[in-house]
Amino acid sequence: MSGAVTVAAEVLRPRSLAEALDWLAEAARTGRQLMPLAGGTDVFVGLHFGTLGGTPPGGSEPERRFLDLWGLAELRPITEADDGALRLGALATYTDCIRSPLVGRRLPILAAASKEVGGVQIQNRGTIGGNIANASPAGDAIPVLMAAEAEVVLASVAGERAVPLADYYTGYRASVRRPDELIVAVRTPVPAGRQVFRKVGTRAAQAISKVVLAAVGHRVALGSVAPVVMRARKVEAYLAAGGRDLAEAQRLLLEEIRPIDDVRSTAAYRRRVAANLLAEVLRPA
């Protein structure tokens, strides 16, 4: 037990996305730290353990600053674009994904993954944008969205740009997002092919994955087996070319993944389980 936790922090509460982007631009221009805050499920754990990134170097600033996005209803909706693309607002919660008929129809493995994130309390507050921004190599929604060829929509005062999620991370907990940019949505094209989601953890609820795999057609993404969530490009190329030999696919996968030993599992176990999960992807429909 930790007792009362007093967090000295300034919180900016924008009334619109435009205002939020103005403040991010100003922070970037002046070099001041300003961390976007959504449902708080990762931020408060980071504060609790003292592992939250983003503190300014040299301790020139006595307080942290947060940009509280939670009230921005415009970032919440899950919609279908004219071209059939699924657009998840950055503030869509796991509960929103579980309940969305659109997600159920188009990307049911996102609903399945959302049900295995934390418990109901976390699902009610954790957001898709937050999961991507937190950049955990074990983030459960990330492999699903990566296998679905999602793009991250980044907005700034200069406009929007879309970055393929597969190119979004540049290293452990590092991304291409500039300090003046905000994740406003995630977009996936019409998913083609069979969808598979498997999370292996200590239990179904409240567990961080030891290995997580998602597949949409021949596209395969894995979490907890490398410093970032990754697509198994060699396996994908093999499957796309019509390859159906499980042993060969597993051999290729084990060339690609780089799991480590940590508190949750071992590298050897992760390699074995990741290879086993591929059987589900190759299973005849």
Add this chain to the structure above:
Amino acid sequence: MKLLFHVNGHERSVDVPPMRRLLDTLREDLGLTGTKEGCGEGECGACTVLIDGQAVNSCLVPTCQAAGHEVTTIEGLAPSDPLHRLQQAFLECGGAQCGICTPGMIMAACALPERPTIEVVRQGLAGNLCRCTGYTKIYDAVLAALGSR
């Protein structure tokens, strides 16, 4: 920061740092100590309260995000006798032992639909840990209170 919200049906105003955990605001500023702190990191569910009817871990919610919303704590279920039907069922079914998980367990159960299946109860309470009961009597209590299918 002055923040205004509803707690158990009453308008409450607090002057607290915006990132103060809702848990601390409830317990220390409003004296509502029925909400317990377990892990302080969203793993155990002991601090579960409802915001606009949705179960949340109050150790992970900044007080500023509760502003303008309706918060329900264990104290709000039965301000006077008789007990809420979930409290009564926990009492009768042996759903509470040491008691530290009980307020959070009951608040999570409050967010369940009427006449849930056992699977719905298990999933709805999966974010709440109990180290005494083995859960069976908790599920029995919830099903007794909400009606089983």
